[in-house]
Amino acid sequence: MQILDRGVPVARLVGPAQTSISAAHEDAWIARMTKSGLVRAGRGDAGWLLEEPPIEVANAALSTALGQDREES
Numbered sequence: 001m002q003i004l005d006r007g008v009p010v011a012r013l014v015g016p017a018q019t020s021i022s023a024a025h026e027d028a029w030i031a032r033m034t035k036s037g038l039v040r041a042g043r044g045d046a047g048w049l050l051e052e053p054p055i056e057v058a059n060a061a062l063s064t065a066l067g068q069d070r071e072e073s
Contacts, residue, residue, distance in 0.1 A: 003011035021029075033039045047053070 001013045002009045003013065030039070034041055
C-alpha cells in the first residue's frame with residue numbers, strides 16, 4: 001500500500017519480513033534505537049488500555065485463532 005501526499009507517493013507500507021534473527025541481535029538493535037532516541041522504552045504493562053484481553057494464539061494458526069475469536073463475539 002502506498003501513502004500519498006497530494007497524489008505523490010511518500011511512503012509504502014509492507015508486511016514484516018520473514019527473518020530469523022536471534023533474540024540477542026534483536027535486543028542489541030532495540031538498545032541502539034533507544035540510545036539514538038528513535039524509540040523510547042515502555043514503562044510497564046499497557047494491558048489496561050485494552051477493553052478485552054488479547055486472544056491466545058500459542059501453537060495455533062492465526063486463521064484458527066481468528067475464527068475462534070469471532071465465534072465468541
